[in-house]
Amino acid sequence: MFKKILVANRGEIALRVIRAAHELGVQAVAVYSEADRLAPHVLAADEAYLIGPAPSAQSYLKVDVLIDVAKRSGAEAIHPGYGFLSERAHFIQAVRDAGLVFIGPSPEAVTEMGDKTAARRRVIAAGVPVVPGTKDALVDAAEARRVAGEIGYPVLLKAAAGGGGKGMRIVRGEDEIERAFESAGNEAQAAFGDRSVYVEKFLEGPRHIEIQLLADRHGNTLHLGERECSIQRRHQKLIEEAPSAVLTPEERSAMGAMAVAAARAVNYEGAGTVECLYQDGEFYFLEMNTRIQVEHPVTELVTGIDLVQWQIRIAAGEKLPYTQDDITFEGHAIECRITSEDPSNSFLPSTGRIQNLLIPSGPGVRWDGGITPGVEVGLFYDPMLAKLIVHAPTRIEAIDRMKRALQELRVEGVDTSVPFHLRVMDEPDFRAGRLTIKYLENHEDLLAAEPDEQTVRMAALAAALLEEERRTHRAMPRTQPATASTGGSAWRGNTGGWRGR
Structure with a gap:
């Protein structure tokens, strides 16, 4: 196992990887732009390095800077998260050329699956059904x-x-x-x-269903079931769940076998996802995402398998301890993407400072967040602030649990997607599992409807709790916060201060 890895990303996925590393006894190195000095992933890491100004082209996309930080920090491997450089073959090759391990697939596999036409040719040759x-x-x-x-x-x-x-x-x-x-x-x-x-x-009304994969370097490739990702806006997913409400065990097995065949066609290694279109009992390969997905938590909750930890374990050379028959599914999980967008105004981005944050908890509730009070939300990066995920014995129980958790959630300072998610949880077609990629097109009223009475009451209660928290905070003695030093410095989380680099 590695002793130290660098996480070449930001936000909630960087924090997610850091936590997985720590649970494996691995130190984690964070990188951050000037806009992310006080971000949670920076504070959670064992070390953190300033890598440039806020624009990603001058920070998170600087391959040479990331590799230099990895070497200076003593990291043995780099985890890319998702987005940014996660599916860039030239970055993977540069990591390898620097004598480091890339936590993910080979550059050849990324190239094959990243070029959609090349991917179609490869999977057709492997007998995988594709859209004509x-x-x-x-x-x-x-x-x-x-x-x-x-x-x-x-x-x-x-x-x-x-x-x-x-x-x-x-x-x-x-x-x-x-x-x-x-x-x-x-x-x-x-x-x-x-x-x-x-x-x-173009299929007029299919479902968007994807299959999660894990593959090690010892020849083992497994699928971990499917996720339903049909609720989208402008081809961006908004709500995901596992399992799908419509797949039979036979269809799940057939789609899983198809996904495994596609991964083996490019000698895939690590965690990956095969995305499919499903309509009238037929399914078609759409594309392969050669990275961890935003919606991976719902699969983790129904399988009990930590996908991010296994990304690290596989990159370190470990063998998967499971066979396909060992993979079982329990209950139902739903994820809502909490974004800094205004659903009533075409999901336009919202900016500002997070003033207060009340995170839901309780049985079966998980929060993968990348924000804290005081964090500035700008336009430099993706608007996703966090993911709220729930798990329950049945789909309806999961929906009701998600509604309760959304009602408890309070994010002050920016507009968010929370009101939209609450409306979806009550919508009859969603509750019945009648979903297609045209769901929002057919339910435009969800974008601007008034919140129900219970939501208003819960929001008022949350506001009262936050006001009490503010009064308590104002009464507490203040200490001088640590301040970030300038370029080239590194935060040493286990020494209590900034240490020059």
């Missing part, structure tokens, strides 16, 4: 028109090198194809530095 479409990037709009005519409208133009909804256009008729091809290519170029796009059949 092209295996290669389109040459021009004329080829897009020809292929779309053969497949049948509507079709989807998608960036070959990206994800997250960037470089993606739905085309419903021939007259739209040229404009869509140009705009998808332009957006793909801006987001990923590659304007290549491909075309696939």
Whole structure:
């Protein structure tokens, strides 16, 4: 096992990795930008290094700086979290070239699965079902028109090198194809530095279901069941749950076997996810995410397996102690992404200082958060502040538990997605498990509805508790807080002060 690892990320995922490392007896090194000086992941780490200004291009995306910090701190491995450099083959190769271990898959696997057309070719060869479409990037709009005519409208133009909804256009008729091809290519170029796009059949109302994988370097590849991720806005997930409300055991087994085949096709190692579209009992490979997913906690809660710890263990050379028959599922888990966005205003980002924070607790409630009172929420990074996750014996009990936890949660200083999540918990189609990727399109009233009476009462109670906490805090004697030193310094969490580097 490693003695020390560096976490090349920020926010709640950096804190999550640091906690997993500490439970394994491994020291964790954090990095931070000038905007994150007082972030929880900085304070939780054994050491923390300032790596640059707030913009990620000048801090969290600086490969040479991250590797230099890893070497200076004595870290043996780097965990990328998700986002930023987590799926960048050049970063993985640079880590390896520096004599360090990358906690994740090989650069070859990331390249194969990161290029969506290459991934389609590879999994088709492995016998994995895919949505009808092209295996290669389109040459021009004329080829897009020809292929779309053969497949049948509507079709989807998608960036070959990206994800997250960037470089993606739905085309419903021939007259739209040229404009869509140009705009998808332009957006793909801006987001990923590659304007290549491909075309696939657009399914009107599928579910978005993904399969969690673990694979070690000893030839063992397992699936840990599925997650339902159909509630999305602009192709960004908002609520996830495990298991799906509709899959039969036979379908779960078949989808799991498909995901395992896809991972083995690229000699995958570590934690990864195969995303699928599911409709009318049929499922199709969509893409593979070669990293830990935001929604990994719901799988952890229903399987009892710590995915982040196993990322570290696998990178250290350990063998998975499970067979596929050992993987069992208990209860139901739901995750709500708590973002600094205004749901009633097209989910526009909200900025400000976190003034007060009341975190829910109680049986079956988990909070993976990256904020504390005093933290500034700006526009430099993703708006996700935290994840609220619950676990209960049944899906309905999990929904009711999530509603209770959301009612207890109080975040003051910025607008958040909490009111939206509360409305979803009461919506009949959601409670019945009638979900597709068009759920929000068909329930636009959820974006601006008034909170129910119970929510108002709970919010008033939370406000009263927070006011009492403020009065108590004002009455306490104050001590001078530690201040961050300037560039190149490192916080030593186990020595009680800043130590120059």
